[in-house]
Amino acid sequence: EIAMQEFKSSAMSDEHKLALKRHRTTIVEHVNPYLMTDYLLARGIITSPIAGELRRSESQPEAVEKILDMLPSRGDPAFYAFCDGLRDSCQLAWLADLLEGGGMSEKYKKELIRYRFHLLEHIIPERMLYHLLLRKAITPAEFKLVDREMTKKGANEQLLSILPTKDDDAFFALCEGLRGDCDAGWLADLLEGKELQSHQKELLISHRQALVDNMKPIPIIDFLVSKDILSINVAQDIKKLKTAREMNEKLLDIIMTMKSGAFLMFIVALRMLPDNAWLADLLEEPTVDTVMRRDRRDMLLAYRSIILSNVKDTDKVTEYLVKMEVLTPAQADDLNSKRGNEAKCGRLLDMLPPRGDEAFEHFCAALRTRLHLGWLADTLEGEGMTSAKKLQLIRHRAVLVDKMAPEPIITYLSQSQVVGKPQVFTKAMGNYVINAPLRDERNERILDLLPSRDDLAFDVFCEALRTMAKQAFLADLLDGKQTAVQSVQSVQSAEMNGALPLAQHPFNLMSGTSVRAHRGQQVILEVKGEAKNVRWLYEGELIPPTKGLHKKSDGFKHELRIDSMTPELGGTYTCEGTTPGGGVACDITIIVMTEQELQL
Secondary structure (H helix, E strand, O other), rough: OOOOOOOOOOOHHHHHHHHHOOOOOHHHHHHOOOHHHHHHHHHOOHHHHHHHHHHHOHHHHHHHHHHHHHHHHHHHHHHHHHHHOOOOOOOHHHHHHHHHHHOOOOOHHHHHHHHHHHHHHHHOHHHHHHHHHOOOOOOOHHHHHHOOOOOOHHHHHHHHHHHHHHHHHHHHHHHHHHHHHHOOOOHHHHHHHHOOOHHHHHHHHHHHHHHHHHHOOOOHHHHHHOOOOOHHHHHHHOOOOHHHHHHHHHHHHHHOOEEEEHHHHHHHHHHHHHHHHHHHHHHOOOOOHHHHOOOHHHHHHHHHHHHHHOOHHHHHHHHHHOOOOOOOOOOOOHHHOOOOOOHHHHHHHOOOOOHHHHHHHHHHHHHOOOOHHHHHHHHHOOOOOHHHHHHHHHHHHHHHHHHHHHHHHHHHOOOOEEEEEOOOOOHHHHHHHOOOOOOHHHHHHHHHHHHHHOOOHHHHHHHHHHHHHHHHHHHHHHOOOOHHHHHHHHHHHHHHHHOOOOOOOHHHHOOEEEEOOOOOOOOEEEEEEOOOEEEEEEEEEEEOOOOOOOEOOOOOOOEEEEEEOOOHHEEEEEEEEEEEEEEEEEEEEEEEEOOOHHHH
């Protein structure tokens, strides 16, 4: 074992110890111990003899385990240095975020632990991930981390390890996803601890006699115990009663004191028994036929942030909805009492789904006639892509934004219908995209609007990419026909035969460029392209942790920032990384010049 170095520091805080313990398995799996050892040595957290012992470990996981064992004795400075090393040296910013996350309130963390078994069973990862990313509850890097898990259980376990490090908004975003994307509203109610609603109590009272006379208590009680609605002790107390009628009376008394989620699970229990299914029908909400269609609710949720950003005058929309009798004057007054337009708009979006499809249609009409946001109304009224197509757009969003030529694509997508090719974007949607001032922003808008279309629109989008030889490999990525590296290799092969221009990995496209800078200037070198294990070199040598030089990477965009340029820092910098097909590298030369030379 490694001898403990004397380290003058107070003991590490319990919060930081718990973070290292909670994510220990993930750290051991992902951290390169040799890069981390060099970083901790440079920061003075460990000594050279200890660094040597770590490098002689029999395996990388063993070396990481040793690092984790010694960190708590070196206090909070060691924790912060470890997190800096994850970002600067190991290119694992997402893992540093996990460790440093302030986390949600303890009461919500406890609910996630309490209902963990049900969350693992009922979360549908491919739907929930898309929802949480849209709500900005998780980062793109965290999305990729969960998405690469091969099983539903593995993905959900990874997700549940991330969520407690987020704020309370992430908890509520999870509950929204359970209701809207996973058909598990009962579980969301349990998590949120919602009280039994007045109409639910009225239904239990109105149909109490039928329930008492006809329920089969034992299987219902056992089901509620399995779902953590009833404790084992409470269940045993009910079962001690002599008759089924007495058990039913006691069970209904208990349910009347419980949360809304317990009521919903009680209905599920009734419906599982053929002889009691009609009782479940009595308790179902009578307004179910007036609730907004699922696909329309999904649209309002998926485009919530875009609606909040673009609806600048909620009062005009509210006024229109009152006129159309979607809202009452009293409800409009309640909306107007909210401080700030965004708060008003958010509250309005929450009020629409229970008011049915007519509310959705009038909301879209208000966007067109009162706010002149026809493109947004057209977007919301789309059929919507399946989750698989949406996920492909998310997975490759960064490279699409970086590489797409927006003008020919929007022309292709907005063209009038021809044989076999539907018009994907309306004229209003096309104008919205084209009016963006920057190229990347136009690409962002294309990718924001596309998921509102149907799956055929996804195919047309891929056709648009293939009309341009240099962008055909993007269509192959989206279709899943090739990996990024395979796409590059196939285009390179075609180029060798004189058929196509060379389409390389983004690193290689930028390699060989030069940057001119003057003394004292801040310089930011940015390389884009999907790659792992990214590191920066200067004149072929690995750049150690150095004051004034900052490295960061999110898996696609890799940045080296030099705070103040000097002649000594001029030269060739190399950004290296790995892909499934091998290593990639990008060389950028910084030429330091005087201000007079730059002006020539």
